[in-house]
Amino acid sequence: MLAAGTATKGSAGYVAIERVTGTLQGRKGSFVLIHMGIMSRGVPSLTVQVVPDSGTDELTGLSGRLAIEISNGQHHYSFDYALP
Numbered sequence: 001m002l003a004a005g006t007a008t009k010g011s012a013g014y015v016a017i018e019r020v021t022g023t024l025q026g027r028k029g030s031f032v033l034i035h036m037g038i039m040s041r042g043v044p045s046l047t048v049q050v051v052p053d054s055g056t057d058e059l060t061g062l063s064g065r066l067a068i069e070i071s072n073g074q075h076h077y078s079f080d081y082a083l084p
Contacts (some may be wrong), residue, residue, distance in 0.1 A: 001035075010042035017051075025083065029059030033066060050081065059083070 001016035001068035014037045021030040038045045048066040055062035064081025 008041060010039060011041045012017060012068070013037060019029070024059060027083065028057035029062075030058035031055045031059050031062050 001014060002014065003014035014035070014068040016035040018033050018035070019030055020033060022028070032051040033048055034051050036047045046068060048065045048068065050062055050066075052063065061084035063080060064079060067078040067080070069076045069078070
């Protein structure tokens with residue numbers, strides 16, 4: 001993960017790449033997620049997407065986006081994806 005802040009309070013950005021290994025709909029394998037987060041004067045924007053063609057084994061061809069919602073200090077995840 002790489003992050004950078006600015007001289008303006010509440011403005012920053014980060015990028016990250018992570019490999020996820022596990023089972024999805026009974027299919028085993030791994031895939032890569034790329035994150036890009038921006039905070040513009042306290043207003044957040046986040047994109048987390050499956051890197052195209054990163055799925056392995058039974059997850060080959062996986063595509064999708066991950067949404068992360070933070071409420072009351074807790075993270076909630078929603079994964080909108082497609083498998084061939």
